[in-house]
């Protein structure tokens with residue numbers, strides 16, 4: 001009898017950790033952060049409160065939230081040499097790469113060398129949550145030759161992000177839309193980037209390495225990078241009338257063609273976050289106007305339902321988020337960095353959880369290579 005363990009490609013259904021940070025039922029599209037439905041948080045809460053909830057485990061008291069908010073506001077500014085670094089990066093480079101590089105450098109300017117000091121771990125946690133919007137906006141502006149703006153301590157997290165990006169204060173509706181999007185993207189059980197964060201954390205690497213590794217994982221088009229791809233896809237389609245001919249042609253050319261923003265390992269119904277993003281979008285469009293891309297996305301969802309619905313493939317959170325960001329005037333390649341600005345809360349929550357009773361991740365492989373191969377000296381090879 002074979003003793004070979006069962007191999008599950010992509011670790012499908014294999015538990016990689018025990019976690020109390022969030023809960024997901026993919027058949028019912030139910031997502032909870034520390035037991036609270038995400039839809040409720042998106043409507044009632046703010047990103048700062050949700051970050052505390054995820055990392056600390058419970059809703060903050062009024063005093064805790066006030067202190068947390070104060071501490072975040074005072075860690076937004078980055079060292080002037082980090083701004084110089086951002087200015088030196090290639091202007092045509094991707095903002096996710098700039099974020100990746102600058103988060104590593106952030107860890108050099110504000111070190112947390114070992115992870116055994118809870119006070120230093122907490123300081124790094126605050127720094128990462130607070131400073132990532134500063135880094136993203138610094139690169140977004142510097143590459144266009146615009147002045148890098150100092151964070152404003154009189155604005156909350158979402159409003160300050162929008163201000164640092166655009167130089168304008170958001171309207172209350174825009175702030176709410178952005179904040180709700182950050183809340184919706186803050187955490188999602190054992191997704192690829194969170195798993196990456198936990199694996200990295202399990203080596204006792206410092207939190208900047210943990211977040212840097214997770215940023216790299218999030219960047220891929222099968223994960224967070226899909227929100228940008230969706231917008232390219234909608235631009236390629238170009239019109240509501242072209243949805244059917246476009247998809248028919250793609251599928252004819254490649255039966256395995258993947259529609260970006262569709263499908264999920266866990267959800268077999270429409271991602272509840274996508275529905276909330278649409279509700280939020282309608283608020284955003286009340287101030288601007290319903291963009292053509294949104295009409296195309298709606299038509300694409302409708303046409304895809306007939307084709308992919310029977311297989312349980314529906315829109316995920318990335319399907320509509322980009323349309324919202326675009327309507328706020330945010331450049332397409334900044335969409336995935338916004339995801340990272342939100343998800344850092346979840347990554348850090350998992351990092352703190354991983355450190356309690358930590359054991360290094362070291363799974364097994366099923367070896368498929370050769371054995372006892374004779375080494376042939378180079379001179380004897382053709």
Ligand SMILES: CC(=O)SCCNC(=O)CCNC(=O)[C@H](O)C(C)(C)COP(=O)(O)OP(=O)(O)OC[C@H]1O[C@@H](n2cnc3c(N)ncnc32)[C@H](O)[C@@H]1OP(=O)(O)O
Pocket residue numbers: 010221222223224226256257258259260261262263264265266308311313316317318
């Ligand atoms: C925040 C997030 O990370 S949400 C996910 C964002 N990613 C995307 O939107 C990219 C497009 N989607 C995908 O590539 C996938 O659905 C993933 C990566 C999200 C999930 O991948 P997996 O769970 O490994 O599913 P897998 O890729 O094996 O697909 C299973 C089947 O559904 C099909 N399928 C999955 N997604 C799609 C899609 N977007 N369009 C068309 N068909 C799809 C596959 O072709 C495959 O079909 P088959 O059984 O006939 O071979």
Ligand SMILES: O=C([O-])CC(=O)C(=O)O
Pocket residue numbers: 187188189190191192223264265266316317
């Ligand atoms: O859970 C996943 O695999 C991907 C996802 O939706 C997320 O990270 O938000």
